[in-house]
Amino acid sequence: MRVVFLSWEYPPRIVGELAWQVQSQIERLRRKGLKIDLVTISDAGYYVEEPAPSFRITRITSPVSHHSTIITWMVSINTEAARIVADIYHSESDRIILHTYDWHFAPASSALKKALNIPWVASLYSLEQHRSLNPNSPLSSCIRTIEWHMVRECDFLLVRDEWMLREVRNNLSIDREAVVVSNPSAADWEDQVLQLYEKLVSS
Amino acid sequence: MSLSVLMLSWEFPPRIVGGLAAHVHDLSVELSRKGVEVHVLTLDFPGAAERERVNGVNVYRVDSYKYPAPDFASWIAMMNVNLLNYACGLLRSVLQRPSIIHAHDWLVAYAGIALKHIFRVPLVATIHSTEYGRRGGIHDDYQRMIASTEAWLSREAWRVICCSRYMAEEVNRVLGTPLDKIDVIPNGVYIENFQPRDNRAELRSRYALPHEKLVLYVGRLVHEKGVHLLVEAIPRILHSVDAKFVIVGEGYLKEWVKRRAGELGVSQKVYVTGFLDVETLRRLYTIADVLVMPSLYEPFGIVALEAAASRLPIVSTCVGGIGEIVSHMESCVCVYPNPDSIAWGVVQVLTNPGLAEHIRNNAYERVKSAYTWGRIADQTLGVYHRVLNEYKSIEGWKPRL
Structure with a gap:
């Protein structure tokens, strides 16, 4: 089994707290012997690193040089992410799982799941409803719609506490058993997540 | 497989x-x-x-x-x-x-x-x-x-x-x-879609008087298609030939075309149709006397193919891809992208039936063999x-x- 993480931030690209969360979670899962690929964004061109055995980082950049909004930028990045994940899928014999953070890589993950039957776990740390000063603006409405589809199309949605669970249910009108509360601060967090992966691979 | x-x-x-x-x-x-x-x-x-x-x-x-x-x-x-x-x-x-x-x-x-x-x-x-x-x-x-x-x-x-x-x-x-x-x-182009139909006289009477020539423009009403050059050429054409100008298409220059025709005193000679359905457009090709393509940018020029398939003589700036379809005085009258040159080309075709016949037959044969x-x-x-x-x-x- 190989898990491909997709996150729009990872050190040194630090936008908020997510960069540290993703780094810490990947490290904990890697220590458990999981094979990991991370696809993340680079502002300094495309490059690949292998910082540790069974851990490869592919930093991608938009193939389009200018953008009108974050939407056009993110969709072009998603196309690149789909290319990288498809390359991993077609060249590795391992069973692959996708693990995304927030909305940024939802379009690529949804397509990869449909096309190649790759299971998809989505972690949700914040919602556009919380981040935006004007959640009803056309831009925020677009992002909220991406979130709306994401929580329905992923196989499991991970949230870190009961408050976030309520927020997801209230804002995205979802009442799925597939929403799992899994606090990364818990000592056995990695075991819970590994169990989830195993369940997806065996199903 | x-x-x-x-x-x-x-x-x-x-x-x-x-x-x-x-x-x-x-x-x-x-x-x-x-x-x-x-x-x-x-x-x-x-x-x-x-x-x-x-x-x-x-x-x-x-x-x-x-x-x-x-x-x-x-x-x-x-x-x-x-x-x-x-x-x-x-x-x-x-x-x-x-x-x-x-x-x-x-x-x-x-x-x-x-x-x-x-x-x-x-x-x-x-x-x-x-x-x-x-x-x-x-x-x-x-x-x-x-x-x-x-x-x-x-x-x-x-x-x-x-x-x-x-x-x-x-x-x-x-x-x-x-x-x-x-x-x-x-x-x-499917040539068979552009053959003359019945009731041509009836259709023609909707756009022009019997003694008027019918000059056709088909394309988006935008700068790159050069429709503004045709409008400026209209008074110069009318100086030599009595004609009606049917301008087909939509675009941000639509209101400008109407206003400018008024300023030039030729409103009664210009009919801006807006978007037309495919069938009406194909019939229009078969009743017009000349097609004008005053384009400044034209990657291909599909309108030239449609006009040629309809045996309609073409006057064009021959920019871009058009110049690869037709050639000057063989299958088209090529003009410069300015009102004087466009007016000259249109008058050439409308007053010289031999030339019109020559270029439209050659253009038709060219389309039939290559497009x-x-x-x-x-x-x-x-x-x-x-x-x-x-x-x-x-x-x-x-x-x-």
Whole structure:
């Protein structure tokens, strides 16, 4: 089994707290012997690193040089992410799982799941409803719609506490058993997540 | 195994924005007649079925407003997300894996490129026009984004198809695509659709008096099509010939055309029809006396083919691809892009029946021999086979078994 993480931030690209969360979670899962690929964004061109055995980082950049909004930028990045994940899928014999953070890589993950039957776990740390000063603006409405589809199309949605669970249910009108509360601060967090992966691979 | 193609186009009849819809429709139908399994993935249109079979072609229409978007480019991006998702489901359930993905223009670049990599299917792209050409240069970041997307699509495509040598050179110069990666395949026309019909006199009487010549313009009413030059030429033409000017099309210059005709004192001689249905337009070609194409930028010039198929004499600036279809005093009167020259050309054709007969017959024969859809589909099939042979011969970049 190989898990491909997709996150729009990872050190040194630090936008908020997510960069540290993703780094810490990947490290904990890697220590458990999981094979990991991370696809993340680079502002300094495309490059690949292998910082540790069974851990490869592919930093991608938009193939389009200018953008009108974050939407056009993110969709072009998603196309690149789909290319990288498809390359991993077609060249590795391992069973692959996708693990995304927030909305940024939802379009690529949804397509990869449909096309190649790759299971998809989505972690949700914040919602556009919380981040935006004007959640009803056309831009925020677009992002909220991406979130709306994401929580329905992923196989499991991970949230870190009961408050976030309520927020997801209230804002995205979802009442799925597939929403799992899994606090990364818990000592056995990695075991819970590994169990989830195993369940997806065996199903 | 038969050859199958997944066409991606943001327009397909009845959704018609420009010439792309007719191009993708006619090419798809002709390829299907030649035994290719053709699937067209396009956008929805009120009243059109989500899935249907059109003249042997499987058409799938995707909800284009699933996501709200802050601007046109973001809408295009999210529309591509819908196309991609729909195609992924389609390819797994109905279609299996097509032999070729064929994307038309930057508007479907994101979906075409993602599908290529996800399924490892070779991508062919037709670049019908460039942002650089449409805007007369790249002037702001919005245009830069579109041009950059066009360049990305061209890089990702195995082969790039352009409709004229002019466009091939533009794509080479502007997008950096090597010339040896580009195949020039012209647009086509079904000649049988442009033959004279009944009631021509009745139709003509709706547009012109019996003694008036009928001058036709067909195209978007935008700067690059040069309609403003024709309007300025009208008083100079009327100085020599009594004529009515029928201007067909929509665009941001529509109100300007009407206002300027008034300022020039020729309103009673100018009829701006707006958008016309295909059938009426085809009949108009057969009753007019001359077609004027005063374009400043023209990647191909499909209107010239339609006029030639209708045996309608053409006066044109012969820019871009038009100059590859017709030649001066043989199959067209070529003029300079200014009102004096355009007026001179129109008067030449309207006052010299021998010249009009000569150029229209030659243009008709030229279209009949080189621009039929059967021939164009054969050339397109040649590109597909070349791509597939190269794809089969390379090591690697094959789908996981």
